[in-house]
Amino acid sequence: MTLTTDTRHTRPVDRYPTRTAEPLAPFARTEPTVWGGRTGPIDPATLAAHDTHGYSRYDSLLSPAEVATFRAELDRLATDDAVRADERTVVERSSAEVRSIFEVHRTSELIAELVRDPRVLDRARQVLGSEVSVHQSRVNYMPGFHGKGFYWHSDFETWHAEDGMPSPRAVSMSIALTDNYPFNGGLMVLPGSQRTFVPCVGETPAEHYKASLTEQEIGVPSRAALSRLAAEHGVDQFTGTAGSALLFDSNLMHGSGNNITPFPRSNIFVVFNSVENALVEPYAAAAPRPGFIAARSAEPLAR
Amino acid sequence: MTLTTDTRHTRPVDRYPTRTAEPLAPFARTEPTVWGGRTGPIDPATLAAHDTHGYSRYDSLLSPAEVATFRAELDRLATDDAVRADERTVVERSSAEVRSIFEVHRTSELIAELVRDPRVLDRARQVLGSEVSVHQSRVNYMPGFHGKGFYWHSDFETWHAEDGMPSPRAVSMSIALTDNYPFNGGLMVLPGSQRTFVPCVGETPAEHYKASLTEQEIGVPSRAALSRLAAEHGVDQFTGTAGSALLFDSNLMHGSGNNITPFPRSNIFVVFNSVENALVEPYAAAAPRPGFIAARSAEPLAR
Numbered sequence: 001m002t003l004t005t006d007t008r009h010t011r012p013v014d015r016y017p018t019r020t021a022e023p024l025a026p027f028a029r030t031e032p033t034v035w036g037g038r039t040g041p042i043d044p045a046t047l048a049a050h051d052t053h054g055y056s057r058y059d060s061l062l063s064p065a066e067v068a069t070f071r072a073e074l075d076r077l078a079t080d081d082a083v084r085a086d087e088r089t090v091v092e093r094s095s096a097e098v099r100s101i102f103e104v105h106r107t108s109e110l111i112a113e114l115v116r117d118p119r120v121l122d123r124a125r126q127v128l129g130s131e132v133s134v135h136q137s138r139v140n141y142m143p144g145f146h147g148k149g150f151y152w153h154s155d156f157e158t159w160h161a162e163d164g165m166p167s168p169r170a171v172s173m174s175i176a177l178t179d180n181y182p183f184n185g186g187l188m189v190l191p192g193s194q195r196t197f198v199p200c201v202g203e204t205p206a207e208h209y210k211a212s213l214t215e216q217e218i219g220v221p222s223r224a225a226l227s228r229l230a231a232e233h234g235v236d237q238f239t240g241t242a243g244s245a246l247l248f249d250s251n252l253m254h255g256s257g258n259n260i261t262p263f264p265r266s267n268i269f270v271v272f273n274s275v276e277n278a279l280v281e282p283y284a285a286a287a288p289r290p291g292f293i294a295a296r297s298a299e300p301l302a303r
Numbered sequence: 304m305t306l307t308t309d310t311r312h313t314r315p316v317d318r319y320p321t322r323t324a325e326p327l328a329p330f331a332r333t334e335p336t337v338w339g340g341r342t343g344p345i346d347p348a349t350l351a352a353h354d355t356h357g358y359s360r361y362d363s364l365l366s367p368a369e370v371a372t373f374r375a376e377l378d379r380l381a382t383d384d385a386v387r388a389d390e391r392t393v394v395e396r397s398s399a400e401v402r403s404i405f406e407v408h409r410t411s412e413l414i415a416e417l418v419r420d421p422r423v424l425d426r427a428r429q430v431l432g433s434e435v436s437v438h439q440s441r442v443n444y445m446p447g448f449h450g451k452g453f454y455w456h457s458d459f460e461t462w463h464a465e466d467g468m469p470s471p472r473a474v475s476m477s478i479a480l481t482d483n484y485p486f487n488g489g490l491m492v493l494p495g496s497q498r499t500f501v502p503c504v505g506e507t508p509a510e511h512y513k514a515s516l517t518e519q520e521i522g523v524p525s526r527a528a529l530s531r532l533a534a535e536h537g538v539d540q541f542t543g544t545a546g547s548a549l550l551f552d553s554n555l556m557h558g559s560g561n562n563i564t565p566f567p568r569s570n571i572f573v574v575f576n577s578v579e580n581a582l583v584e585p586y587a588a589a590a591p592r593p594g595f596i597a598a599r600s601a602e603p604l605a606r
Contacts, residue, residue: 145526182485223448227565235486257560262530
């Protein structure tokens with residue numbers, strides 16, 4: 001990759017323009033989805049499918065006993081007054097319930113261990129073809145009866161615009177700690193959409209992350225772009241029993257519906273970034289988001 | 304059935320108390336789900352399953368050509384200025400889009416014909432074991448991207464409280480005019496829940512129907528009751544291609560999630576009531592709802 005310095009902002013040329021005043025057409029990404037060059041626990045067929053669809057699923061990544069251990073850890077965190085008061089904890093306005101806790105790989109020993117577990121870490125290394133660092137970690141709690149969903153978005157669009165991630169050389173692992181049915185607000189993806197970058201319209205407001213963590217408003221793809229991607233690729237849902245995991249590309253378009261069922265959902269979410277994709281200044285925001293949402297330093301993870 | 308006159312309200316004794324100030328425990332209903340005594344197009348196995356689960360599905364009830372015809376009719380209705388201005392049309396506040404049109408079996412010749420079609424009418428007669436009348440008819444439009452769902456409810460609870468329907472001897476047919484996926488806000492049901500009546504807390508406000516048609520607030524079952532029913536019965540979703548139909552009991556607990564996918568949903572919805580279950584005064588409301596929402600006269604349907 002040739003880095004041409006943009007002297008205005010001391011960052012590479014922006015190959016993924018977004019948050020523009022006028023709409024830009026979606027375009028094909030240049031980087032691969034699977035970078036290759038490293039062996040790991042993903043078998044060739046699964047890796048090829050990941051390359052095509054932008055995601056791969058792993059049933060029973062965690063054992064039932066491990067699921068129970070991590071569920072107890074999430075209960076402990078959500079009921080700890082110090083954790084609730086921490087700025088890294090997102091509390092839903094209307095219900096006062098904990099919805100997410102960020103940077104848990106630094107505050108929970110169990111989750112610190114999990115992000116270095118070969119079942120997790122070596123899959124990320126294998127897809128990204130390099131050593132990796134944690135860009136973000138969090139645990140999510142979606143309640144039953146009144147669980148809110150997330151509208152369609154590409155994580156990379158946000159990480160590029162607001163965190164200064166140069167390329168979509170990052171991958172997320174979502175590990176379900178509860179059973180995901182088709183009807184309780186699980187993740188929906190547009191398979192194959194990771195190959196298309198969808199620029200979004202509208203400048204990023206200051207401290208946008210405070211609103212965007214509970215409700216997306218800026219960085220929203222157009223309905224026309226979503227319709228085209230869905231018509232081409234359809235919609236896949238991440239369903240499966242507790243302990244299963246979804247590994248998905250940073251630019252995969254995804255979202256989730258609400259959850260009126262009595263079945264709550266919780267998961268552990270870790271974003272791995274290639275150490276060759278270190279953050280620069282944000283491409284479309286006045287200041288980077290806090291480090292607990294988007295780690296500014298890229299320390300390679302090691303066991 | 305012995306009708307004991309309640310002299311305060313000139314209506315039979317209320318065997319399904321609801322909208323009370325204090326919570327009442329759920330209890331088993333006394334009436335059957337399938338009344339029997341009439342032959343019809345439903346085969347014995349399907350009828351037995353309907354009796355157990357409170358619903359039955361019919362793939363390709365309408366042919367693809369019929370689906371196209373009815374979709375065109377719905378488009379015509381939704382874009383007709385006179386229809387939009389009619390009090391029987393529900394327009395979503397935030398988007399100004401038509402969400403439902405009531406009493407369409409009186410305003411659309413095509414739908415008037417459909418409710419008398421043997422595929423529809425004779426199934427209702429067969430389940431209810433009698434001649435039937437239309438209690439309510441409507442067409443529903445759920446848009447893509449921002450389709451709102453409906454929280455869990457028993458229709459009978461509302462029809463009993465607000466319309467004066469004595470018994471759950473009524474059945475609804477929902478005919479899909481678009482494909483129902485697991486992820487675009489299709490109907491969810493708690494199978495078997497029709498056998499349990501769940502009284503709801505809270506007095507019915509005046510003209511409650513104006514708010515309740517877009518958002519349920521009163522007549523909402525408790526989370527404890529929903530959790531018990533879902534733990535016992537699970538959740539089923541109504542999925543299938545356009546033209547398929549769901550026939551379900553008036554007391555079946557059902558709801559729907561929102562729809563952020565690009566795939567809109569529309570359907571035709573007809574409620575048949577047994578002519579032996581004619582409405583009386585509302586059991587828990589000051590005045591009955593308008594006739595276009597709940598027909599006060601019980602004329603047996605005939606071809």
